Amino acid sequence: MAEYTLRLRRYDPNRHEPPYWQRFAVQLDPHRSVLEAILTARGEQDGSIGIRCSCRAAICGSCGVRVNGRAALACNTHLDRAAATGLHPDGRTITVEPMGNMPVIKDLIVDMDAVHWKKIRRVTPWLLNKQPVPEREYLVEHAAMVDVTQTMACIQCGACVSDCLSLEVDPEFVGPAASAKAYRFVGDPRDAEQDERLRDLAEDEHGIYDCTHCFACIDACPKGVAPMSQIMRLRRMAGVEHQIVDRNNGERHEEAFTTLVHDYGLLHEAELLPRSYGGNSWFGKFHPAAALELVESLPAIAKAVAHGKVKPRQALLGHRLPRRDLAAVQTIFDVVEGRAREEMTR
Amino acid sequence: MPRTDVLIIGAGLAGQRAALAAASAGASVAILSKVHPVRSHSVAAAGGINAALNPGDTWESHAYDTVKGSDYLGDQDAIEIMCRAAPDEILWLEHAGVTFHRGDGGVLGTRAFGGASAARTFYVADITGQAILHVLYEQLMRHHAQVDRYEEWFTTQLLRDDDGRCSGAIARDIRSGHLDAFDAKAVILASGGAGQVFKPTTNALICTGDGIAQAYRIGAPLMDMEMVQYHPTTLAENGFLITEGARGEGAQLFNARGERFMERYAPNKLELASRDVVSRAEQTEIDEGRGFPDGTIALDITKVPRKRTLEALREIVNIGRDFAGVDITREPIHIKPGMHYMMGGVQTDVHGRTGVPGLYAAGEVACVSVHGGNRLGANSLLDTLIFGRRAGEHAAEHALGRAHPHAPAALLRDAQAEIDAVIAREPAPGARRLSQIKDELGTTMNRYVAVYRDAAGLASALGVVRRLQEEAPRAAIDDKGAIFNQDVLAAFELSYMLDVAEAIVIAAQQRRESRGAQFRTDFPSRDDTRWLHHITVSRNGQAEPAIGTAPVTITHWEPQERTY
Numbered sequence: 001m002a003e004y005t006l007r008l009r010r011y012d013p014n015r016h017e018p019p020y021w022q023r024f025a026v027q028l029d030p031h032r033s034v035l036e037a038i039l040t041a042r043g044e045q046d047g048s049i050g051i052r053c054s055c056r057a058a059i060c061g062s063c064g065v066r067v068n069g070r071a072a073l074a075c076n077t078h079l080d081r082a083a084a085t086g087l088h089p090d091g092r093t094i095t096v097e098p099m100g101n102m103p104v105i106k107d108l109i110v111d112m113d114a115v116h117w118k119k120i121r122r123v124t125p126w127l128l129n130k131q132p133v134p135e136r137e138y139l140v141e142h143a144a145m146v147d148v149t150q151t152m153a154c155i156q157c158g159a160c161v162s163d164c165l166s167l168e169v170d171p172e173f174v175g176p177a178a179s180a181k182a183y184r185f186v187g188d189p190r191d192a193e194q195d196e197r198l199r200d201l202a203e204d205e206h207g208i209y210d211c212t213h214c215f216a217c218i219d220a221c222p223k224g225v226a227p228m229s230q231i232m233r234l235r236r237m238a239g240v241e242h243q244i245v246d247r248n249n250g251e252r253h254e255e256a257f258t259t260l261v262h263d264y265g266l267l268h269e270a271e272l273l274p275r276s277y278g279g280n281s282w283f284g285k286f287h288p289a290a291a292l293e294l295v296e297s298l299p300a301i302a303k304a305v306a307h308g309k310v311k312p313r314q315a316l317l318g319h320r321l322p323r324r325d326l327a328a329v330q331t332i333f334d335v336v337e338g339r340a341r342e343e344m345t346r
Numbered sequence: 347m348p349r350t351d352v353l354i355i356g357a358g359l360a361g362q363r364a365a366l367a368a369a370s371a372g373a374s375v376a377i378l379s380k381v382h383p384v385r386s387h388s389v390a391a392a393g394g395i396n397a398a399l400n401p402g403d404t405w406e407s408h409a410y411d412t413v414k415g416s417d418y419l420g421d422q423d424a425i426e427i428m429c430r431a432a433p434d435e436i437l438w439l440e441h442a443g444v445t446f447h448r449g450d451g452g453v454l455g456t457r458a459f460g461g462a463s464a465a466r467t468f469y470v471a472d473i474t475g476q477a478i479l480h481v482l483y484e485q486l487m488r489h490h491a492q493v494d495r496y497e498e499w500f501t502t503q504l505l506r507d508d509d510g511r512c513s514g515a516i517a518r519d520i521r522s523g524h525l526d527a528f529d530a531k532a533v534i535l536a537s538g539g540a541g542q543v544f545k546p547t548t549n550a551l552i553c554t555g556d557g558i559a560q561a562y563r564i565g566a567p568l569m570d571m572e573m574v575q576y577h578p579t580t581l582a583e584n585g586f587l588i589t590e591g592a593r594g595e596g597a598q599l600f601n602a603r604g605e606r607f608m609e610r611y612a613p614n615k616l617e618l619a620s621r622d623v624v625s626r627a628e629q630t631e632i633d634e635g636r637g638f639p640d641g642t643i644a645l646d647i648t649k650v651p652r653k654r655t656l657e658a659l660r661e662i663v664n665i666g667r668d669f670a671g672v673d674i675t676r677e678p679i680h681i682k683p684g685m686h687y688m689m690g691g692v693q694t695d696v697h698g699r700t701g702v703p704g705l706y707a708a709g710e711v712a713c714v715s716v717h718g719g720n721r722l723g724a725n726s727l728l729d730t731l732i733f734g735r736r737a738g739e740h741a742a743e744h745a746l747g748r749a750h751p752h753a754p755a756a757l758l759r760d761a762q763a764e765i766d767a768v769i770a771r772e773p774a775p776g777a778r779r780l781s782q783i784k785d786e787l788g789t790t791m792n793r794y795v796a797v798y799r800d801a802a803g804l805a806s807a808l809g810v811v812r813r814l815q816e817e818a819p820r821a822a823i824d825d826k827g828a829i830f831n832q833d834v835l836a837a838f839e840l841s842y843m844l845d846v847a848e849a850i851v852i853a854a855q856q857r858r859e860s861r862g863a864q865f866r867t868d869f870p871s872r873d874d875t876r877w878l879h880h881i882t883v884s885r886n887g888q889a890e891p892a893i894g895t896a897p898v899t900i901t902h903w904e905p906q907e908r909t910y
Binding site for chain 1: 381382384385386387389390437440441442443445446447448449451452453454455470471473476477480481484485487488497521550551552584586587657661664665668669671779780781782822823824825826827828829830831832833836
């Protein structure tokens with residue numbers, strides 16, 4: 001047994017008062033979970049502590065919370081590990097708060113329906129059967145079923161939604177969980193509307209190109225669903241296999257971005273915008289669309305220069321990396337793209 | 347005041363399947379659940395679902411295995427219905443989108459499971475329940491125009507009209523605290539089992555026997571309540587389940603001396619004998635000092651090729667790592683028998699009809715009885731789907747042409763007053779907390795009403811249950827608010843659990859023989875002349891439960907000695 005201090009963020013909607021912090025001391029073995037600690041505090045000290053929970057074994061997806069600032073399931077977060085990652089100097093204080101990006105209903109309970117489930121419903125989350133429906137089962141490759149089963153492993157806990165940085169900026173973003181759900185159908189050979197689904201998600205300005213590739217959802221997911229990887233696969237399928245060039249320029253922007261980093265080792269800011277809109281080569285800047293976009297973006301560019309985010313000289317001439325460093329960057333590309341090819345052909 | 351043809355309480359597999367069936371039969375449907383549907387405990391079913399769909403397999407073989415597994419207490423007409431319907435149900439699920447494992451040529455593949463004479467368990471890795479539950483919820487979202495979902499609504503009681511028919515329910519919107527009466531021409535209970543009556547248990551915290559107790563309170567008889575399944579492979583500390591799929595894939599059991607002891611108990615089927623047989627074998631090894639010092643047995647999954655384990659058993663790889671600190675691909679994991687499943691429940695016929703007109707039940711809350719004394723692994727998902735669908739269809743048909751009932755407003759006022767009175771409970775001198783009472787109930791049941799039972803232990807258990815029934819209504823409620831008051835719900839759940847515990851113990855006392863999951867050390871053999879019948883328990887408004895019997899339906903398979 002060890003003593004831990006739970007620092008819970010409390011909010012009681014029945015009283016019109018702002019949220020507050022409350023500490024509970026609990027005695028439990030270090031390998032017990034944060035959920036058990038919360039339930040111990042509720043059972044022994046204060047029955048009004050609100051948290052959704054059911055299975056205790058990381059399968060029902062009820063107990064998504066933020067532990068020490070990061071989304072996790074309370075039930076599969078061990079007390080000793082949580083105490084170690086907590087920033088408190090005593091080494092035994094664990095901070096638990098409700099998940100982010102969703103309105104709080106009470107204590108650790110958030111409104112999943114208003115955000116998470118609404119986004120899930122956005123992606124037509126059911127199989128649209130390829131016709132004719134066979135008399136027996138659809139004949140599909142074992143590998144294809146294993147592949148979509150990775151996203152079926154999603155328990156809809158909302159951890160990825162909580163920690164998604166793009167959602168923080170654009171609440172309309174379809175988000176990591178719903179994108180993974182979409183891949184579950186796009187990747188399913190029994191679905192009839194792969195093209196329509198991809199087109200829908202690519203053309204939506206809050207769709208798959210809204211993801212900024214920050215990996216936060218991969219870190220947050222307790223089930224290995226890797227939502228961002230599913231978004232990247234959706235993008236590749238949309239761009240490469242279905243040749244969807246979306247009106248938001250998401251696909252071309254991504255192309256330009258990766259080409260520039262590959263060629264220069266760092267982002268070449270002045271080239272990015274013309275290439276995204278005018279075509280992915282040095283000549284892109286002569287395309288009328290690029291000029292138009294450039295003019296429209298001038299205020300943003302001026303602001304970036306004023307704040308020192310962009311240095312005019314480097315932006316215009318590009319960054320110069322030592323040849324060895326540039327080679328190292330290009331090696332990373334080779335390795336990652338090799339792995340991606342492997343994944344695609346798996 | 348919502349009003350529908352069919353009201354379904356509980357949104358696990360049985361409830362969702364019933365909702366889809368009733369809706370496609372043309373009924374207006376409301377489905378109500380105290381948790382979001384995908385949090386339902388069906389999500390935890392790991393191993394798979396049985397059906398005789400492979401070439402060469404037959405429903406008769408599946409049915410015989412089920413009858414034998416039930417220790418001849420299962421009703422053979424119901425078992426026949428279930429096993430005949432199983433293949434079509436698998437195909438229905440496949441067409442709805444379940445990502446079942448495939449074999450050569452892209453056809454559905456199967457794995458072996460306990461007590462089965464053929465590999466007939468269809469599966470999705472070891473998340474079969476989750477995969478099916480989520481696909482059914484996809485279908486509920488698709489059919490949102492026909493099915494109204496009331497997510498996070500807690501049912502406090504079932505309603506009966508003046509003719510004694512079930513006419514709806516009263517439920518509380520957990521999010522707002524608003525109480526409402528649901529009028530319905532038919533009600534289907536699909537609210538799951540009661541694992542939390544025991545501690546530890548594999549069951550989720552929500553499995554508190556609500557529906558069993560609610561039906562019991564309005565006079566529906568309960569059946570086979572003594573039949574409580576202890577699963578052979580659960581983690582000692584917290585009761586978490588290690589799926590039977592592990593043994594299906596080739597994992598073996600060893601005692602502390604390194605003996606593969608199942609050779610002595612079930613020389614043919616070994617680790618894949620029926621669950622009651624394996625659990626008793628383990629308990630005997632432990633009781634006779636051949637277990638490990640922590641009272642466990644070793645389950646060796648390293649016998650399964652590592653690659654296969656990582657693909658087909660990945661959930662228990664996680665459970666081993668996260669909850670026991672064991673890499674199951676490299677070392678054995680310590681397990682013991684743990685409470686897992688209620689074979690018993692609200693007595694129904696093959697259409698799901700209970701003893702109360704207008705009230706149906708399906709899934710673990712119900713007892714048809716297809717599982718009798720012992721359920722086979724991978725038959726529970728099948729039970730929920732087949733009898734969920736049948737209840738949905740029958741209830742829809744029953745509702746057509748009937749007039750809508752209307753609950754008198756006084757009923758709702760009384761229910762509101764009852765909840766308000768519970769919420770108002772303040773700490774009283776000497777009164778214990780809800781959690782303490784629940785804890786004592788669970789550990790008591792697990793001590794006396796487990797794998798081995800006897801008259802003295804059962805009497806002790808009943809004494810404790812009676813004492814706790816007195817005590818529970820005095821436990822204080824800390825949360826005085828309306829919004830998400832989980833404290834007051836816990837008080838309701840505790841009272842449900844105590845009712846269920848009472849019925850379990852009374853039935854176990856009554857059955858003075860050993861059959862299936864009920865092993866009486868004071869009556870150690872099966873006695874077909876005296877006990878080849880179901881035991882029912884009912885409490886029709888009376889203080890003392892009435893014990894009755896119901897015949898076992900035997901069609902093709904006469905009782906025989908049961909060996910594996």
